[in-house]
Amino acid sequence: ITIFVLILLILVVVKFRAAANPVPSKTSHNTAIEIVWTVAPVLILFAIAIPSFNLLTYQLKMPENPDVTIKATATQWLWSYEYEGEQAVSFDSYMLKETDRAAIGKEDVARYPRLLAVDNEVVVPVGKTVRLLVTAAPTDVIHAFAMPAFGIKIDAIPGRLNETWFRADREGLYYGQCSELCGKDHAYMPIAIRVVTDEQYATWLEAATSDLSGANRALMATVDGDAAVQTAENTTN
Template sequence: MHLQAKRLSKLALSPVLMLLSMLGTAAWAEEAQRWQTNLTPGVTELGAKIYDLHMTVFWICVWIGVVVFGLMFYSILTHRKSLGAKPADFHESTSVEIAWTVVPFIILIVIAFPATKTLLEVYDTDDADLDVMITGYQWKWKYEYIDPNGDNVSFFSNLRTGKTEIYNEDAKGQHYLLEVDEPMVLPVNKKVRFLVTANDVIHAWWVPALAVKRDAIPGFINETWTKATQTGIYRGQCAELCGKDHGYMPIVVNVVEEAEYKNWLNEKKSQAAEIKALMSKNFSLDEQMAAGKEVYDKSCAACHGANGEGGVGKAIAKSPIATGALATHLDVGVNGVPGTAMQAFGGQINDVEMAAVITYQRNAFGNNMGDVVQPIDVYNFKQGK
């Protein structure tokens, strides 16, 4: 009986767990309390509708449970053997069979109407005011704001929580593992369409307060949307087990007034213009070493070690790649190494940063090759020149 009860409890919980997974509007919404068990409406009209649908279905299920278990316990108590009850001798009842077929059918129809209406809204990405391409990488997100005139803005969003917090050397901050160096910025009261894909493995972009959860699959583009009605900072995470550092892939969305959003976007466009201007500049070895160290510490040290000693990845110090032909080194940095943990960074950092970090790797950690790689060298390599 105990084993059977556990099985029944799991069966009863499975539809609820499936609904939670599909709707994805609980957990770390900014206004949610830690360990709360119910969903939250979030800060979108769609999120409120999903929440209302959830509560409607929940109370229907509660009343079904009350009626079914009430009849069951009534039958057990009033027709038990100790009261002298005799078992009835019959095989079937056409009326009962019709009833337990028709009543659930009617209940499902009643649930289907609001559920279908809400699902149609979930997948209605038409008439968006803004398009943002979201690409999942191990273990970061790339955001590209698509401009109809081709003046796109793109950047990567990385975990900002320090290693000292992760390894318990320092106290954990308020938003431990839920803070990034570059948050996504969206205007309030604007419909934003997300085009979600991935560069390497399957990820999932999930922000509960915005009522958004969509799989990021390499080679496919999935669409979803949101329209936040309140300004604020809303946090989420990758909701797909994407590798050993899956828990280090947070999402932060800053919803601001339209004027502030336009100022932010113009600043990003100015930064892109500055990087474009740097493409034609020749940097000294000292300049490239200083800039390269920043890029290395941010993008390379986690795998190759703070001092180039290696770890998850191979050592940079005295490496045959870092001390070999420059073309081979550029190929590894730009295109990665298929079948290994070495990712292709050609699309993750710009040509200015790539030139700096290659220069740094070839001259740091005792390598001392004397090479000074310029941004135009990286550009020409990518073009096959």
């Protein structure tokens, strides 16, 4: 764009210089051109806006009967998750410390990147509708749950319950982050979601009700190395 504008500027300077135009133009306006440059951008914006609003409406409309409902509560500087249903599972999710990698089997930095990996990931089944309820602790500050790979970003506000949804079409480990400045450790509040098969999810959920660490280790043993990793900068799902 810069080069294109520069070329136009040079052409205008050369073509309309004083030496080439001893008698200046008396043109004050051109009605046809003015109508075109006013109407054309409006039509272009309408062409962009109509499908955009349709997409926003689809994104904000909560599907009926979601397969999984998870409540995410933000606190300085971690996420707490609660699975609703008969097999209730709840846990805190902290950024993975370098000193804890070996203990929980997450030495692979490519799969569990620094500043993005967590000790306990959210686990969801592939191809299923996941309803996400997002809030923050009553005495905390505003946070934001952002998972670019799923196209979601929603504020976590104390005393308010926001909701959104997603449906992951590929298995894998996906990373996001808190995207609302929330204090000195804002940069150390990652989000990790592991998408697995229905069978793997059912097995993990049953085991996690009594032994979360054991359930996570068993799940990692079956999925690590098989699926792609999506980071907060990668918006492909």
